Amino acid sequence: MIKTNQLRKVYDNGFEAVKSLSLHVNKGDIYGFLGPNGAGKTTTIRMLIGLIEPTSGDLEVSNLNVKKNKGEIKNLIGVLPESHGYYEWMTGEEYLLFFSALHKINKQQRKDKVTELLDLVSLTAKANVKVSQYSRGMRQRLGIARTLIHDPEIIFLDEPTLGLDPQGQKDIENILLHLNQVKGVTIFITSHLLKDIEKICNRVAIVKAGTLIEEDSVKGLMDKYKKDIHKDDLSLEDVFFHLTSDGKGEQ
Numbered sequence: 001m002i003k004t005n006q007l008r009k010v011y012d013n014g015f016e017a018v019k020s021l022s023l024h025v026n027k028g029d030i031y032g033f034l035g036p037n038g039a040g041k042t043t044t045i046r047m048l049i050g051l052i053e054p055t056s057g058d059l060e061v062s063n064l065n066v067k068k069n070k071g072e073i074k075n076l077i078g079v080l081p082e083s084h085g086y087y088e089w090m091t092g093e094e095y096l097l098f099f100s101a102l103h104k105i106n107k108q109q110r111k112d113k114v115t116e117l118l119d120l121v122s123l124t125a126k127a128n129v130k131v132s133q134y135s136r137g138m139r140q141r142l143g144i145a146r147t148l149i150h151d152p153e154i155i156f157l158d159e160p161t162l163g164l165d166p167q168g169q170k171d172i173e174n175i176l177l178h179l180n181q182v183k184g185v186t187i188f189i190t191s192h193l194l195k196d197i198e199k200i201c202n203r204v205a206i207v208k209a210g211t212l213i214e215e216d217s218v219k220g221l222m223d224k225y226k227k228d229i230h231k232d233d234l235s236l237e238d239v240f241f242h243l244t245s246d247g248k249g250e251q
């Protein structure tokens, strides 16, 4: 579903944010792209969605070369960026109707789609409330609904649980599991909080300083490293700290 080969990004100031990254995301994966702040996660997403050009390397999304098929790929993907503004004066429903119009969805179908999505993210009761009055959790749920307006095959979510309380995180996790299991949506999700999303991901990549450290199933990683880390109730975070021996966080 997503394939990159030796993907690399050097920014104009000469900083190499992504170094020879080769990733493989399968159809139906909830793929966790994990790493500390500054690891190159957002840079990688921006390349995958065609927003910035890689310095070198190949990348495919939905079996299409991203460089050559930007227009086509836009219809197949949904994106929730790391930080994004809302139109505060709109209600949740108006916000989704606005984006469905941007996606040129048939007028009759717009209302049905928006009703369906508000229900999916448990915002039906808040449909007519202005976004300015939404909590952070509600905003993130609305943002996820927005990414789904054109029935994409893959969604990219950049730190969607950032700043949410445990209930807010759980709500997002449940929505993503439902989307994946019932609708078959492939999900590419980033986080610097490994604990947050390891529960819902079937496969993960761990990156640090623009370099891939591991890519595997969560179970595969645990099995591989449990003999080296002597700890009951091993978590992905334990594996990560084991792999990044200096234990330092932000770059």
Ligand SMILES: Nc1ncnc2c1ncn2[C@@H]1O[C@H](COP(=O)(O)OP(=O)(O)O)[C@@H](O)[C@H]1O
Binding pocket: 011, 012, 013, 015, 016, 017, 035, 036, 037, 038, 039, 040, 041, 042, 043, 044, 251
């Ligand atoms: N436009 C840019 N120009 C130069 N350096 C950048 C730019 N954007 C990001 N970086 C740097 O690239 C590195 C990776 O950033 P980013 O992809 O945002 O990481 P992450 O999303 O994993 O926190 C960071 O050190 C960041 O400061």
Ligand SMILES: [Mg+2]
Binding pocket: 041, 042, 043, 082, 158, 159
């Ligand atoms: Mg980021």
